Amino acid sequence: MGKPVKIIYTPDEISAMPTAALRKLLQQAEDLGVHRTVDAVTAELAERPLRDGGRVARKHASAIKQTADALVRVHLRLAEKFDLSPQSANTKHPHKMLSAQGGAKAGGDMLSGKVAVDYYVSYRNRDNVASFGVILKSNSEEPFIYVSLNADIKRYAIGQFEEAAAQYEAIIAGIAPARKDVA
Numbered sequence: 001m002g003k004p005v006k007i008i009y010t011p012d013e014i015s016a017m018p019t020a021a022l023r024k025l026l027q028q029a030e031d032l033g034v035h036r037t038v039d040a041v042t043a044e045l046a047e048r049p050l051r052d053g054g055r056v057a058r059k060h061a062s063a064i065k066q067t068a069d070a071l072v073r074v075h076l077r078l079a080e081k082f083d084l085s086p087q088s089a090n091t092k093h094p095h096k097m098l099s100a101q102g103g104a105k106a107g108g109d110m111l112s113g114k115v116a117v118d119y120y121v122s123y124r125n126r127d128n129v130a131s132f133g134v135i136l137k138s139n140s141e142e143p144f145i146y147v148s149l150n151a152d153i154k155r156y157a158i159g160q161f162e163e164a165a166a167q168y169e170a171i172i173a174g175i176a177p178a179r180k181d182v183a
Helices: 011-016 019-032 035-047 057-081 158-173
Strands: 117-124 131-137 144-149 150-158
Touching: 011 035, 019 035, 057 117, 057 131, 057 158, 131 158, 144 158, 150 158
Parallel strands: none
Antiparallel strands: 117 131, 131 144, 144 150
């Protein structure tokens, strides 16, 4: 058995960590479902400078949070209509559709620092990967929503959430079986 991983940190310990270490800790805490650490690290990362020298602008923060929460609600609604289970996905490598705490997942580009924000939900079967997310590349740009099937990405403005959600549902309907227990 390996060395135990420390996953609970004080605010002072978190603020003293380099950004790369915080991103790694965020991923570990999400995987383990340690909500207190996820919340503390997410708050600290939001206060850290972005590559362009700014911080995640308050004008974007509310829209991003609301959109990330809405992504999850859409995905959970679709899980009631379609069988999104690993068994029906028929793949040896199913992935988590949501984060360990049931929220939108943090994208790799956000964890690596390539973008300021990248939250998404997704479904993977043997042949397809569908994603529905929100990205803020930098404060000099506006955040946007995206829907992706096998890396074919369509962008939507934040105000076009319903249109994007309908597109994601159409993709899921085409790649996931309908639930048999739904009338």
